[in-house]
Amino acid sequence: MLIIPTYKERDNIVSLVSRIRKAAAREAIFFVDDNSPDGTADEIRRVQQFDSRVRLLVRPGKLGYGSACRQAMQEILRDGLDDHIIQFDADLSHPPEMLPRLLEMLGEYDVAIGSRYVTGGGSQKWDFRRRTLSFGANLYARAFTGVPVHDMTAGFVGYRAQILRKLDLASIRSEGYAFLMEMKFNLHRQGARFGEFPIVFCEREAGKSKFSRKIMLEGVKFPLKALGRRIAG
Template structure:
């Protein structure tokens, strides 16, 4: 595959950022890594800066403050897309929700796809350590989004995916207003509407190992309305 950038958004991930980058390098020694940090008060950015001295393919995008996952990703996407040599963008959470061991399989699947999603809801995928209520809510939310939007995707809220930049450039990123889980849904919807071939491969997502969950009622509420907004407003 062509040049790839792995984007890792962070906010207060000082406990996780060095271990996750080291684990990425076990499975992917060549790709660039861009950490986009929303000025974490716990010193996440300082740790990344220290790691940059030993790995010249690590870079840091330091933002002014916490604005949410969607805005952080959009900022990072725009930075990467300005460099025309990048052909692929990989998203990855810092908290070990997304195990880098799946990176080689995702890269292999990209031979026949434009978007590769690490999916909990295809055969072989799943979750580990999640309470029943969380598994039920997640499965229902994804079924809900799939039915309303018509997307042929089982894990619409997945945050672990690989995208061909050609389609990202055509997807109208400047018009995305969603954040949180709704951002994940809207981005996939836009890529699909532009004709991107989407493939899902099975992954197992564990509960968070370290740090604090950033889920909120606002994030959940936005995700409930987002599919209707896409369908009724004919987003694209």
């Protein structure tokens, strides 16, 4: 089952679902919309009329990306809805065409990651500055957390339900990039085996980024916190 958090993504929904359906016809989709003022939830409800495998949870307000992923994970695990969970962004930055590859990899690994930083991966339409920043941030995150993953801030990630059950999801409080790193860090501590496959990350065409200073600071702080936890054992 795919988890797709949405905030003001109305113009991406139709092409998103149609590309997912071409790649993974039977994969269920769980949208978590934070009451987007642009009518994203109504657009998802329209899609639900002809696709019974689309589920929608609307929350009262903008509670954050990490919290949306967490809540959906908790519901899927609680109700035993699927044996695997995939995180996916609504802005088409992650190629839906790589879903079969991810599913295949979950046959072999506990966690499968669509990575920009393995051979064949990359980022489209990113300038030198953003590329360097992201690559450097990943080196820093990898060194401090000790997690053997090249793309620590990857948001296109598949997990076996079985490995997620080992985590105390309620204790994971971070939101943006930090959430993505904290998940990988905690899974590594539980002995998860990670597989990475290359993806070319594509800059969003419709809608606006929700990236903020607060999310960036949280992302800078997490590897330090992780190092502290490693030292403390």
